[in-house]
Amino acid sequence: PPLVLNHRPIRFET
Amino acid sequence: MARYVQKSSYETTHLDNEYIILNTIDYTVTKLNDVGGVCWSLLEKDQTAESITKILRQEYQKSDVNEKDIEEFLSHLMECGLVKYAV
Numbered sequence: 001p002p003l004v005l006n007h008r009p010i011r012f013e014t
Numbered sequence: 015m016a017r018y019v020q021k022s023s024y025e026t027t028h029l030d031n032e033y034i035i036l037n038t039i040d041y042t043v044t045k046l047n048d049v050g051g052v053c054w055s056l057l058e059k060d061q062t063a064e065s066i067t068k069i070l071r072q073e074y075q076k077s078d079v080n081e082k083d084i085e086e087f088l089s090h091l092m093e094c095g096l097v098k099y100a101v
Binding site (some may be wrong): 001002003005006008009010 | 046090091
């Protein structure tokens with residue numbers, strides 16, 4: 001079955 | 015029946031049977047399994063859960079592709095902000 005394995009925001013270093 | 019389509023044209027990479035979608039608008043990374051990636055590719059055009067199920071049944075030659083699974087997957091993509099209702 002189709003799955004979303006992982007979903008997360010990208011963190012940027014300023 | 016609800017019709018879905020990709021919200022925008024995102025960068026997508028196919029790596030080791032996984033699809034990685036880079037959303038440069040909301041700054042998120044989403045990883046899908048192989049079949050999820052096939053569904054994602056289909057969503058470049060308007061699709062319903064039923065139309066995706068039909069295509070997967072042909073593609074994988076399996077009649078037990080569950081439309082309910084596809085609906086759940088589409089809902090999850092909506093939560094991730096990657097697809098929208100097609101108008």
